[in-house]
Amino acid sequence: MSTTTAALEPVFTFLASTYGTLETNFYKIPGSHVVARYVKSSHQNDPGRTVLEIMLFIFAVRTLLQSRTRADRSGKHFIKFDEKEIDELVDEWTPEPLGAELTSKEKAHLDAVPVIAGPTGPKPRLTTGKTVLNLASYNFTGLAGNETINQKAVEVLRRYGLGSCGPPGFYGTQDVHIQLEKDIADFLGTEASILYSQAFSTISSVIPAFSKRGDIIVADRGVNFAIQKGLQISRSTIRWYDHNDLHSLEQVLESVEKERRKKGLPLTRRFIVTEGIFDCDGLISDLPKLVELKNKYKYRLILDESISFGTIGRTGRGLTELYNVPATQVDMLVGSVANGLAAGGGFCAGSSIVVNHQRINGTSFVFSAAMPAMLAVAASEGINILRNTPSILTSLQENIRAIHSVLDKVDCITIPSHPASATIHLWVRLPSPTHLSPTAPVSSGKPSNPLSVIPRDPMQFDYDLEEKLLQDIVEEALAQGVMITRAKTLRGQELTEVRPSIRIAVTSALSKKDCEKAANVVKAAFIKVVGRRR
Amino acid sequence: MSTAASYLSAVSQADARARKLSDTDSTTSTPALSLSSSVTSSSTETVLDDAPFENLDGLSYPKVPPTSEQVFKTVHSEFGHCANESFRYTARYQPGGQFARPEQEPPHYVLLSTYLSYLLLICVGHLRDFIGKRMRPSSYKHLMKQDGYMALNSDFDSFYTRRLMLRIDDCFFQPVTGVPGRTIVLLDRSSPDYNITYYPTGTRTRALNISSYNYLGFAQATGGCADAVEESVRRYGVAACGTRLEGGSLDLHLQAEALVARFIGTEDALISSMGFATNSTIIPALVSKGSLVISDELNHASIRFGVRLSGANVRMFKHNNMESLEQLLREVISQGQPKTHRPWKKILVIVEGLYSMEGNLCNLPAVLELKKKYKFYLFVDEAHSIGALGPHGRGVCDYFGINPRSVDILMGTFTKSFGAAGGYIAGNKNIIDRLRTSGHTGAYAEAMTPPVLTQVIASTASIMGISIQDKNSSLQSQAVAYPGPVPSSALPPWMPLAPTMIDGTDGAMRLRRLAFNARYLNRALRLLGFLTYGNDDSPVVPLLLFNPGKMAVFARLMRTRATPIVVVIVAYPATPLVTSRVRFCLSASHTKEDIDTVLTACDEIGDLLDLKQGTCGRWPLEEIMARAVEIVQMKEMP
Incomplete structure (x- = not known):
């Protein structure tokens, strides 16, 4: 026994001396005393904690050393093959075709799209040689083809050329862009605004610029496709409220707040996302109530005015002018220069903090070329015209009323749109009760689940039948000299099934008489096509 | 008729002015160039607008006047005049040729100092945040939660923008006006508060534009395309x-x-x-x-x-x-x-x-x-x-x-x-x-x-x-x-x-000029000793700077030269953290003289900023400029 101890003696002394040198060296490192004291005291207080901390340390090291690519080779789902097997698998694999061929219906719809030969306008000529009344193009205030605008455009062309040849960050910001941003901000009454070069890509970039993972977005169930894409990119937590139902919104806001308090979650950024005039059915949001709710629950409001900007309010400033709400109450006001001012691009107006943040973080702003100078000047001129001629908006509203007066009381048409909306959606109403006829949702009294985009009582309708009838109506109206269009949606890609509709885009460039005439043609087409079914 | 007369008189005036100036200026141009450049202008406005006239930089008018048989239809400031047919090249892949050069590594001290620079920037940034939040909370209001609202952007997320990018923000979002062609007109601005806000000084600077994506030089306010667009606006509207x-x-x-x-x-x-x-x-x-x-x-x-x-x-x-x-x-x-x-x-x-x-x-x-x-x-x-x-x-x-x-x-x-x-x-x-x-x-x-x-x-x-x-x-x-001409019926x-559009000479000239310019700048920069990335025929030429501090200095030095040059600087997150770079985008509208201007500027600034880290054989600048055609025609880099 003692011999073994004697034999081990040098080992022990060596270990002790090594430990001694290690210790002295350790204490030579500046700050090591603090670490040692911390470890000692934590161990004294709670020995379990030391074990836990060691485990945590090992875990952290392991995580750091792990490969960061997904589905790595060591994963438990990884199957090891040898080279020959892989070659066989490669040979065996046959991919689906890249693009599925169009069905005969899709092909027919694509071929039926009318093409305008020459300039667009209230009465364009089509490639078929026919001159038609145009209730399809977004030319609400009749700015397309305006002589003053064309003149300015040519002047700009001779000073700037056409393209901007660069993103805004790299010498693509021209003085005309700065001017248009200023014009839009002044027109709306916000501090600043920022231009994007395509309207569709504006809001899908604005939303993820602000709302990140973990932030909360409360959105309308009927928001347009661009917003849906923005929500998807943002990866935020989304809660849905019933379409244009602010009572439902309040319930959702209340439930989110309750959930936060119950779980003791930290405060995150919170947004309400909705549209001014809805792209899917032409309803108008109740902006004063929205602002009241967002202030009460301390949310920020992202309002898409792609349809309402340039079509509503005394001079076309949109919803804020209609309801007399200061535009500063809307945190991010997104609009379309292409629709509202008949040029191209989109904008987001708001405080200068909101706008400047997007100059670095708005993906489609940063990574895209600035819009052509000509379009920016055309839009500035458009704002000028709207400002100085309120009569444009008055005649637009008169035309809207004229069309409503013809179509409102037709048996086979349901108009969901607000009477002041410049886009009028027409749904087919099938009179016979034996058919699966669309019914307004019967409220069961219970609120819908805010986690799901599908409402509790979704509207019932026969998509294919209605789509077919509407397409027949569009073609019938075209044969009678009125160009209208179905509201095209990507079925299956939209989050909810959007009810097929014909969307009439009213323009102030047509006379009231022409509008009535066109509306009567549409009415006759509806009656003829729906009647033929019976 | 009257427009033609005024046009002719304007052209002769411009010629006279250019000739007069070139006498005093010709010392700066190389012999090879005297063959190549000339002046005319197809637009009376452009000639007459540019008063008071000075041609120290050769941007609006060529430094060397044209010979009598040379006629140019383009505006020199948009699309440079270059008559020398040897400054042309046709780029195509040489099978078996060098596809991509191995990327060169910079010396270790450059990498080390780059990392240290970022470290210093980050430390100073955090220090400023720490002190600023206590001393001037009002400037940080938008970064803190207040009144029940979470901050719109967190100070952590925006740290890079606020503390690193803001320092060199004057090199981005520069407002410009006019055609983004061979040259570009900058609307000068100044910042009283270290780039937080800017005010326009009211002056304008014409600079050589080697930044815009204008590869074939179609950014023009005159010429065949612009005429077509004008006609379409009159017919179709906007x-x-x-x-x-x-x-x-x-x-x-x-x-x-x-x-x-x-x-x-x-x-x-x-x-x-x-x-x-x-x-x-x-x-x-x-x-x-x-x-x-x-x-x-x-x-x-x-x-x-x-x-x-x-x-x-x-x-x-x-x-x-x-x-x-x-x-x-x-x-x-x-x-x-x-x-x-x-x-x-x-x-x-x-x-x-x-x-x-x-x-x-x-x-x-x-x-x-x-x-x-x-x-x-x-x-x-x-x-x-x-x-x-x-x-x-x-x-x-x-x-x-x-x-x-x-x-x-x-x-x-x-x-x-x-x-x-x-x-x-x-x-x-x-x-x-x-x-x-x-x-x-x-x-x-x-x-x-x-x-x-x-x-x-x-x-x-x-x-x-x-x-x-x-x-x-x-x-x-x-x-x-394919790839034949388009029938006029289409x-x-x-x-x-x-x-020139019909016979295809316009397009061919643009393609061949761009190919020459791209190959020339790519190879010349490497021969000067710079570290660059990319294929020899690429019209995009990234020149590596590494240190974050050098980015802004490089851009500012280029912009404030006698012949101002605007460049694009790119850094993280568009590139990896260490390889900050300046990016040149060539265009068919650049003349060989323009490339020489860029090379001269890079040569001087490169010495000043210690950028010549390449291991390639070095040639003196004069030799490169004199042997440009030879350099471009070489199969492999020397």
């Missing part, structure tokens, strides 16, 4: 009003799409009104859940955006590394979808033709080799390469001599080489029809506007050349082989056609 499927389709759209398909050499093409959106709205129609996208790690943000929207799985391979791609392909095909191991519905490999931050070309021949074996679909983003590469300007396929139909989807933009805006997707008819129906663009996004369409048509026709035929022989026109009948 807007198309609506989406393609909902009443926004014009005959111009169909003509432009047919022409683009013919240009690219595919069955069909579709056009979208925004370049970014072409990727972000079309990729989701190609792939979806159950499909796999294999993407080069340096692909553009728009591609990532589109892929994220599509819901498909994504894997990345190392930039341009074919072994990495093949290994990945073998893995994913054999493993199938994650967890379920079901076979993938389809695999789409997305690469770019020319990488805009690297100047690298994708190794298309190798990718197509792999495509044969692994049956994936190939999507090539030619945003920067279309028009800018290949003997006929048809992009990477043309450069490598590959049939464009062997690539499934060819995507590109009109912003860069065509001086327009928007983008296109070209491919088989049934795929394009599918994208017209299922892509987001057709149903939701505004259609491209008539002036932009006309610019696309005119510039494309100019590159292709036009064959004039009678209407009866329209059947023959179908038989014109163009709008009202479009004015300049003679």
Whole structure:
């Protein structure tokens, strides 16, 4: 026994001396005393904690050393093959075709799209040689083809050329862009605004610029496709409220707040996302109530005015002018220069903090070329015209009323749109009760689940039948000299099934008489096509 | 008649002024240049507007006046005058030639000092935040939660922008005016509070523009394309009003799409009104859940955006590394979808033709080799390469001599080489029809506007050349082989056609000048000892700076020279943290003299900032400028 101890003696002394040198060296490192004291005291207080901390340390090291690519080779789902097997698998694999061929219906719809030969306008000529009344193009205030605008455009062309040849960050910001941003901000009454070069890509970039993972977005169930894409990119937590139902919104806001308090979650950024005039059915949001709710629950409001900007309010400033709400109450006001001012691009107006943040973080702003100078000047001129001629908006509203007066009381048409909306959606109403006829949702009294985009009582309708009838109506109206269009949606890609509709885009460039005439043609087409079914 | 008379008198005045000035100035020009440059101007306005006249920088007028037989139709400040036919080149892939040079490593002290610089910046930034939040809380209000609202952007997320980027913010978002052509007019600005706000000083500076994406020099306010666009504005107005499927389709759209398909050499093409959106709205129609996208790690943000929207799985391979791609392909095909191991519905490999931050070309021949074996679909983003590469300007396929139909989807933009805006997707008819129906663009996004369409048509026709035929022989026109000229019947009948567009000399001249400029700058910078990335024929030339501090200094020194030059500096997050760089974008509108100006500036600033870290053989600047043609014609770099 003692011999073994004697034999081990040098080992022990060596270990002790090594430990001694290690210790002295350790204490030579500046700050090591603090670490040692911390470890000692934590161990004294709670020995379990030391074990836990060691485990945590090992875990952290392991995580750091792990490969960061997904589905790595060591994963438990990884199957090891040898080279020959892989070659066989490669040979065996046959991919689906890249693009599925169009069905005969899709092909027919694509071929039926009318093409305008020459300039667009209230009465364009089509490639078929026919001159038609145009209730399809977004030319609400009749700015397309305006002589003053064309003149300015040519002047700009001779000073700037056409393209901007660069993103805004790299010498693509021209003085005309700065001017248009200023014009839009002044027109709306916000501090600043920022231009994007395509309207569709504006809001899908604005939303993820602000709302990140973990932030909360409360959105309308009927928001347009661009917003849906923005929500998807943002990866935020989304809660849905019933379409244009602010009572439902309040319930959702209340439930989110309750959930936060119950779980003791930290405060995150919170947004309400909705549209001014809805792209899917032409309803108008109740902006004063929205602002009241967002202030009460301390949310920020992202309002898409792609349809309402340039079509509503005394001079076309949109919803804020209609309801007399200061535009500063809307945190991010997104609009379309292409629709509202008949040029191209989109904008987001708001405080200068909101706008400047997007100059670095708005993906489609940063990574895209600035819009052509000509379009920016055309839009500035458009704002000028709207400002100085309120009569444009008055005649637009008169035309809207004229069309409503013809179509409102037709048996086979349901108009969901607000009477002041410049886009009028027409749904087919099938009179016979034996058919699966669309019914307004019967409220069961219970609120819908805010986690799901599908409402509790979704509207019932026969998509294919209605789509077919509407397409027949569009073609019938075209044969009678009125160009209208179905509201095209990507079925299956939209989050909810959007009810097929014909969307009439009213323009102030047509006379009231022409509008009535066109509306009567549409009415006759509806009656003829729906009647033929019976 | 009166306009012609005033034009002639203005031209002679300009000539006289240029001649007078050149006497005092000729000392700075090299002998080779005296053959090449001249002056005229086709626009009376441009000549008369530029008072008070001075030509110290040679930007508005050439330093050397023209000989009597030289006539130039372009404005020198937009599209430089260059008559010397030896400053031309035709770039194409030499099989077996050097495809990509091995990337050179900088000395270790450069890397170390770069890391230290960032460390210092970050420490100082945090220190300023720490003190600032206590001393001046009002300036941090928007970063703190207040009144029940969470801060709109957290101080952590915005740290990089506030504390690093803001310091050199004067090099970004510079407001400009006029044509972004060979030169560009800067609207000078000044900042009283270290770049937080700016005010315009009211002065303007004309600078040599080596930053805009204007590869073929079609950014012009005069000339054939501008005339065509003017005519189209008078006929069509400015807007198309609506989406393609909902009443926004014009005959111009169909003509432009047919022409683009013919240009690219595919069955069909579709056009979208925004370049970014072409990727972000079309990729989701190609792939979806159950499909796999294999993407080069340096692909553009728009591609990532589109892929994220599509819901498909994504894997990345190392930039341009074919072994990495093949290994990945073998893995994913054999493993199938994650967890379920079901076979993938389809695999789409997305690469770019020319990488805009690297100047690298994708190794298309190798990718197509792999495509044969692994049956994936190939999507090539030619945003920067279309028009800018290949003997006929048809992009990477043309450069490598590959049939464009062997690539499934060819995507590109009109912003860069065509001086327009928007983008296109070209491919088989049934795929394009599918994208017209299922892509987001057709149903939701505004259609491209008539002036932009006309610019696309005119510039494309100019590159292709036009064959004039009678209407009866329209059947023959179908038989014109790719990449032949476009039959005049495919163009709008009202479009004015300049003679140089018809015989194709305009397009050929642009392509050959760009190829010369690109090769010259690429090789000359390397011979001067700079570290650059990319292929010799790439019109994008990144020059590595490394240290963050050098970025701003480089840009400011270039901008404040006697001949101001504007450059683009790029840093993290667009590039890896250490490899900050300055990026030159060449154009056909640059003259050899302009490249010499850039080289001289780089040479001086490079010495000052210790940028010449290359291991390549060094040549003195004078020798490089004198032997430019030789340098370009060399098969391999010395």
